[in-house]
Amino acid sequence: MFDDFFIRALIAGLGIALVTGPLGCFVVWRRLSYFGDTLAHSALLGVTLAYSFELNIALSVFIISSLIALILIQLQKKTNLPGDALLGLLAHSSLAVGLVVIGFLTFIRFDIMGLLFGDILAVTTDDLLIIWTGGALILLVLKLIWKPLFASTVNYELAEAEGLNPDRAKAIFTILMAAVIAISIKMVGLLLITGMLIIPAAMARNLSDSPQKMVLFSIIGGLLSVLLGLFSSLEFNTSSGPSIIMAALALFILSLLNIKQSIKLKN
Amino acid sequence: MSLENSTLVKLNNAGFKQNNKWLVEGVSLTVEKGKIVTLIGPNGSGKSTTAKIALGIYKNIEGSVEKYTNKVGYVPQKISIDWTLPLRVHDFMLLTENIRDEAIDEALNLTGVIHLKNKNLGNLSGGEFQRVLIARAISKKPELLVLDEPVQGVDYTGEIALYELIKRISDTLNCGILLISHDLHTVMTATYHVVCLNGHVCCSGTPMDVAKNNEYKTLFGEQASQILSVYEHKHDHVHSDKGEIKKN
Numbered sequence: 001m002f003d004d005f006f007i008r009a010l011i012a013g014l015g016i017a018l019v020t021g022p023l024g025c026f027v028v029w030r031r032l033s034y035f036g037d038t039l040a041h042s043a044l045l046g047v048t049l050a051y052s053f054e055l056n057i058a059l060s061v062f063i064i065s066s067l068i069a070l071i072l073i074q075l076q077k078k079t080n081l082p083g084d085a086l087l088g089l090l091a092h093s094s095l096a097v098g099l100v101v102i103g104f105l106t107f108i109r110f111d112i113m114g115l116l117f118g119d120i121l122a123v124t125t126d127d128l129l130i131i132w133t134g135g136a137l138i139l140l141v142l143k144l145i146w147k148p149l150f151a152s153t154v155n156y157e158l159a160e161a162e163g164l165n166p167d168r169a170k171a172i173f174t175i176l177m178a179a180v181i182a183i184s185i186k187m188v189g190l191l192l193i194t195g196m197l198i199i200p201a202a203m204a205r206n207l208s209d210s211p212q213k214m215v216l217f218s219i220i221g222g223l224l225s226v227l228l229g230l231f232s233s234l235e236f237n238t239s240s241g242p243s244i245i246m247a248a249l250a251l252f253i254l255s256l257l258n259i260k261q262s263i264k265l266k267n
Numbered sequence: 268m269s270l271e272n273s274t275l276v277k278l279n280n281a282g283f284k285q286n287n288k289w290l291v292e293g294v295s296l297t298v299e300k301g302k303i304v305t306l307i308g309p310n311g312s313g314k315s316t317t318a319k320i321a322l323g324i325y326k327n328i329e330g331s332v333e334k335y336t337n338k339v340g341y342v343p344q345k346i347s348i349d350w351t352l353p354l355r356v357h358d359f360m361l362l363t364e365n366i367r368d369e370a371i372d373e374a375l376n377l378t379g380v381i382h383l384k385n386k387n388l389g390n391l392s393g394g395e396f397q398r399v400l401i402a403r404a405i406s407k408k409p410e411l412l413v414l415d416e417p418v419q420g421v422d423y424t425g426e427i428a429l430y431e432l433i434k435r436i437s438d439t440l441n442c443g444i445l446l447i448s449h450d451l452h453t454v455m456t457a458t459y460h461v462v463c464l465n466g467h468v469c470c471s472g473t474p475m476d477v478a479k480n481n482e483y484k485t486l487f488g489e490q491a492s493q494i495l496s497v498y499e500h501k502h503d504h505v506h507s508d509k510g511e512i513k514k515n
Contacts, residue, residue, distance in 0.1 A: 029352050151362045154352060161322035161341040161413065162363040208353050209387060 021219030044098035118241030340404030374406030
């Protein structure tokens with residue numbers, strides 16, 4: 001009925017949505033959307049290095065993104081610059097370095113559009129393995145650090161005082177962010193990954209009154225976005241990333257109607 | 268049980284410096300099981316800082332902290348909850364530890380806010396939220412309770428009831444309490460040990476000792492010291508208006 005590549009893309013996309021759902025909630029709660037962007041921008045450098053040294057793309061992106069996150073933490077300690085300035089500095093300089101390196105790699109034909117916006121044709125069986133095992137691992141670790149991470153998101157000092165070690169949870173979460181970007185870059189593209197994290201979570205916020213519900217709705221929203229996005233991508237021959245994000249946006253707009261209704265009900 | 272074993276947290280000449288300014292220095296105190304230690308002092312005297320040193324929130328401190336328990340309940344002075352978090356009272360009660368539902372209900376009952384259990388945290392009044400904070404701290408049956416102005420914003424009758432509750436908890440759970448309070452009457456009647464801070468330890472001892480202290484009188488005024496009898500004694504330093512110490 002469908003071509004193999006499309007089945008692969010579906011399986012990959014659904015796997016990614018399962019992971020970006022809960023992680024995206026934390027991105028929204030902890031106000032990390034620009035941080036996610038920075039890691040995604042640095043992913044381009046990771047991809048170019050993967051091509052240069054014939055490494056696995058996900059692994060290379062994961063290493064570079066983690067490295068950028070570490071540099072960010074160090075810069076935050078050592079300088080007096082505000083966080084968003086540091087993020088901008090790292091995002092754009094790593095993007096620039098990545099683009100310059102691409103310029104040197106004349107012997108490789110790059111699909112820049114695919115890299116920026118995702119390409120469902122590019123998903124291989126190996127990628128599926130990486131997405132699903134990597135994704136399962138990410139979710140498992142997130143479950144393990146859920147308590148300290150969530151507690152410190154609500155209030156850092158409470159978590160620290162009551163012995164939950166929030167600094168460790170935060171460091172691990174940073175690595176999880178790098179990992180989720182690494183596994184989803186081929187599908188969603190590096191310009192739109194943050195959207196995949198934030199938009200379903202934002203939609204879920206409009207519908208939920210407890211953290212668990214928000215995570216659940218965020219996952220459902222992500223899965224629906226992937227389904228709607230990929231089918232329309234196939235139908236209209238559009239890039240996979242933008243199609244998925246547009247589907248997520250449509251769901252978000254629908255969730256706004258829910259807010260209006262509940263306000264009407266209250267009045 | 269030996270005396271050593273009943274110690275929950277011990278500060279040895281502890282201090283904390285931020286931006287090259289001492290927030291508090293040279294604090295030594297011990298909180299033991301079943302005892303209430305109260306910190307008093309004017310605004311900016313380092314009470315909350317001392318509590319955070321004891322809790323291990325501040326890491327790069329002078330001196331040392333010995334902590335002998337991990338079962339800690341904390342009611343901070345300031346806490347702001349973000350609207351981006353959908354959080355009900357019930358979720359908040361489970362924040363740092365998974366507690367049985369009966370224990371949650373019991374704690375919310377004790378502080379008189381059981382009817383708010385399924386309400387969103389953002390919709391509570393200041394006093395209601397304060398009661399939830401106390402309920403959360405006691406529901407996990409801690410060995411050490413650190414209460415930083417726990418009854419702020421609570422109505423007058425509620426205030427008295429909550430202080431009675433705190434005293435009762437210290438007895439029933441046999442937990443040690445480090446309390447920061449402005450209510451001198453409560454401090455003087457319910458407390459085992461008082462530490463009077465003003466950037467450093469001005470005086471400490473039983474409530475009676477402290478009330479007799481001249482520095483306490485200077486800090487809190489004549490009326491406050493009339494809560495108990497006044498006793499003049501010599502002290503070795505005075506304060507500048509910035510709270511710095513000048514040796515006599």
